[in-house]
Amino acid sequence: MKAVLCKQYGLPDTLVVEDVPAPVPAEGQVLVSMKAAGVNFPDALIIQGKYQAKPPFPFSPGTELAGVVKAVGAGVKHPKPGDAVIAYAGWGAYAEEIAVDARACIPMPPGVDFKVAASFMMTYGTSYHALKDRALLKAGETLLVLGAAGGVGSAAVELGKLMGARVIAAASSEDKLEACKQLGADATINYANEDLREAVKRITEGKGVDVVYDPVGDKFAEPAMRDMAWGGRYLVIGFAGGEIPKIPLNLPLLKGFSIVGVFWGNFTRKEPQKNEANVRELLGWIAGGKLKPLVSAAYPLAQAARALNDVMQRKVKGKVVLIPG
Numbered sequence: 001m002k003a004v005l006c007k008q009y010g011l012p013d014t015l016v017v018e019d020v021p022a023p024v025p026a027e028g029q030v031l032v033s034m035k036a037a038g039v040n041f042p043d044a045l046i047i048q049g050k051y052q053a054k055p056p057f058p059f060s061p062g063t064e065l066a067g068v069v070k071a072v073g074a075g076v077k078h079p080k081p082g083d084a085v086i087a088y089a090g091w092g093a094y095a096e097e098i099a100v101d102a103r104a105c106i107p108m109p110p111g112v113d114f115k116v117a118a119s120f121m122m123t124y125g126t127s128y129h130a131l132k133d134r135a136l137l138k139a140g141e142t143l144l145v146l147g148a149a150g151g152v153g154s155a156a157v158e159l160g161k162l163m164g165a166r167v168i169a170a171a172s173s174e175d176k177l178e179a180c181k182q183l184g185a186d187a188t189i190n191y192a193n194e195d196l197r198e199a200v201k202r203i204t205e206g207k208g209v210d211v212v213y214d215p216v217g218d219k220f221a222e223p224a225m226r227d228m229a230w231g232g233r234y235l236v237i238g239f240a241g242g243e244i245p246k247i248p249l250n251l252p253l254l255k256g257f258s259i260v261g262v263f264w265g266n267f268t269r270k271e272p273q274k275n276e277a278n279v280r281e282l283l284g285w286i287a288g289g290k291l292k293p294l295v296s297a298a299y300p301l302a303q304a305a306r307a308l309n310d311v312m313q314r315k316v317k318g319k320v321v322l323i324p325g
């Protein structure tokens with residue numbers, strides 16, 4: 001089988017595609033034939049040695065996939081060979097076949113496309129955990145989403161609307177903001193040529209926002225904090241902008257808002273039952289047409305470096321996936 005391999009830490013162009021032996025599922029594992037694998041920002045971090053997980057070389061990046069079970073290891077009763085599943089792998093999804101823990105597989109709802117199924121787990125799982133469990137977002141509140149056209153950002157826009165919030169989407173181009181409007185954003189800010197703080201003041205008539213969803217960090221964190229409403233919640237998702245911001249702690253003191261960390265990966269491990277309930281809700285919404293994850297492109301495995309570069313350079317709207325062949 002073919003697999004994308006990281007043999008040394010580096011940028012996406014250091015990845016290679018090679019023929020490797022197909023894995024054999026161990027006890028408690030299933031072998032999945034990958035039909036689509038989601039491409040996420042943490043995939044770019046893990047190949048540079050900048051992520052929490054550091055698998056031994058050589059390894060395939062890729063945290064999430066959708067495919068068909070080909071074989072099962074000892075002791076596995078569900079899923080069965082032939083079942084279509086969504087799987088969370090941690091790493092290894094950029095390959096034609098992957099052995100994963102059977103408990104990390106979720107049945108695919110009928111009628112859901114493999115590309116959509118492969119691209120929602122991490123982004124929608126993160127965003128729903130952030131908005132529901134960490135921010136306790138309520139209907140009628142105002143939500144500001146930074147990096148709103150990216151993978152987690154676009155999920156937050158769509159989920160925020162579904163949860164009844166007024167959503168302000170902030171991104172770096174009119175093209176990206178148009179995609180946010182299609183997802184339901186009530187107002188938009190182009191922070192490439194608008195002052196973020198002044199724009200939020202204008203849109204909220206000086207009231208500020210109840211929740212900030214921030215996967216960007218960098219220079220946008222402090223201006224967004226200065227527009228928080230009393231009792232607000234600032235969600236720390238990640239730092240796609242490059243720099244981890246240094247926060248003046250008088251801001252949460254004076255405005256009475258909370259800075260709330262969001263690490264979906266640890267949540268799935270520490271509170272698996274809560275996560276499973278969240279995922280089932282999300283799958284129900286997708287199957288019912290209430291959520292429509294945006295998949296803007298599909299690349300063959302041989303173009304994994306290009307897909308990751310596009311994600312790193314923030315050229316992607318919604319999500320992109322890899323497909324076999």
